[in-house]
Amino acid sequence: MVYLNGEWMPIEQAKIPVLDRGFIFGDGVYEVIPSYSGHPFRLREHLVRLQSSLDAVRIANPYSPDRWSELVREIVARNPWEDQGVYLQVTRGVAPRDHAFPKGVKPTVFMMANPLVTPPQSHRDLGVAAVTVADNRWLRCDIKSVSLLANCLLRQAAVDQGAVESVLLRDGLLTEGSASNIFLVKGGVIITPPKTNFILPGITYDVVVELARANRLPLEIRQVAEAEVRDADELWLTSSTKEVLPISTLDGKPVGHGERAGKPGPVAARMYQLYQDYKRTVMRAPADAQA
Numbered sequence: 354m355v356y357l358n359g360e361w362m363p364i365e366q367a368k369i370p371v372l373d374r375g376f377i378f379g380d381g382v383y384e385v386i387p388s389y390s391g392h393p394f395r396l397r398e399h400l401v402r403l404q405s406s407l408d409a410v411r412i413a414n415p416y417s418p419d420r421w422s423e424l425v426r427e428i429v430a431r432n433p434w435e436d437q438g439v440y441l442q443v444t445r446g447v448a449p450r451d452h453a454f455p456k457g458v459k460p461t462v463f464m465m466a467n468p469l470v471t472p473p474q475s476h477r478d479l480g481v482a483a484v485t486v487a488d489n490r491w492l493r494c495d496i497k498s499v500s501l502l503a504n505c506l507l508r509q510a511a512v513d514q515g516a517v518e519s520v521l522l523r524d525g526l527l528t529e530g531s532a533s534n535i536f537l538v539k540g541g542v543i544i545t546p547p548k549t550n551f552i553l554p555g556i557t558y559d560v561v562v563e564l565a566r567a568n569r570l571p572l573e574i575r576q577v578a579e580a581e582v583r584d585a586d587e588l589w590l591t592s593s594t595k596e597v598l599p600i601s602t603l604d605g606k607p608v609g610h611g612e613r614a615g616k617p618g619p620v621a622a623r624m625y626q627l628y629q630d631y632k633r634t635v636m637r638a639p640a641d642a643q644a
C-alpha cells in the first residue's frame with residue numbers, strides 16, 4: 354500500500370497529473386527511512402532533514418512532525434516485510450508549466466515502502482569496487498532534492514566500469530558518493546569531510562560520527578585531499594540502506610597497504626559491529642524515545 358495526498362491505495366492505482374512539478378522540473382524533495390522490525394530508524398532526524406530540504410526549496414511542510422511520524426509508522430504497519438525502506442516525497446504540486454512558483458498550489462505528498470535491500474554478505478566480506486569521478490553537481494548538494502539526474506549519471510559511470518559506487522572529487526577534494534557519504538581511515542584515524550553545501554548531511558554519517566566519539570575512536574572531520582583518498586588504509590561508504598560498507602578497490606587498485614590491501618579493514622569491521630549494536634539498542638527503546 355502506498356500513500357498519495359491523504360489516501361491509501363495499491364501502487365498500481367497511484368497516479369499523479371503530468372503537470373506535477375516533480376515530473377516537469379524535478380521540483381521536490383524526498384527522504385528514505387529504514388525500518389527494522391516495525392521500528393523506523395532515526396525517524397526524528399530524517400524529519401528534521403526533510404524540514405531543512407523543504408525550507409531550502411521554499412515548499413511549506415504539509416504535515417507536522419507528529420503527523421509524519423504517524424504516517425511513516427502506518428505505512429510500515431500496512432506493508433508485510435520485516436525490514437522496510439520507506440520512501441517519501443513532497444513536490445511543489447500541480448500547475449501550468451512555468452519556472453516561477455505557482456500561487457495557492459498544494460504540495461503533492463507520496464509515500465511508498467519496499468523491502469529493505471541491504472548489501473549482500475559477499476559485499477560485506479570482500480568490500481566493493483568504487484571509482485573516482487569528477488563531482489559536477491550543483492552547489493546545493495545538502496538539499497535532498499528529487500532532481501537526481503547528476504547523481505544518476507555519476508552512479509552509472511561507476512556501473513559502466515563494473516563498480517558499485519563513484520567517489521566524487523571536487524577541486525581536488527573528496528565530497529561524497531553518488532548516493533552515500535565517504536569515510537577513510539589513515540593510521541587508525543577515521544576521517545570524513547565536514548557537512549557543507551557540497552554533501553548531503555547523511556543520517557548514517559551522523560550515527561558513525563556519534564559512535565566514533567562515544568567509543569573514543571580517533572576521528573577528524575576536515576577537508577580530505579584526493580591524494581589522501583588514494584593513500585587511505587581503509588575507505589568506507591555509508592548510507593541508510595548500505596550502512597557501513599568497505600570499499601576494497603578504487604579505480605581498480607586495492608585500497609590499503611601491505612597484507613591488508615584490497616581487503617576490508619579492521620576499523621570498518623569495528624564500526625559495522627558498533628552500528629549493529631546501536632541499532633539493536635534503539636530498537637528496544639520505547640517508540641517515543643526513537644521518534
Ligand code: PMP
Pocket residue numbers: 385504529530531532533534552553554555556557558591592593594
Ligand atoms: N549522499 C547522497 C548523495 C545520498 O543520496 C545519500 C543517501 N540518501 C547519502 C549521502 C547518505 O545519506 P543517509 O545516510 O541519510 O542515507
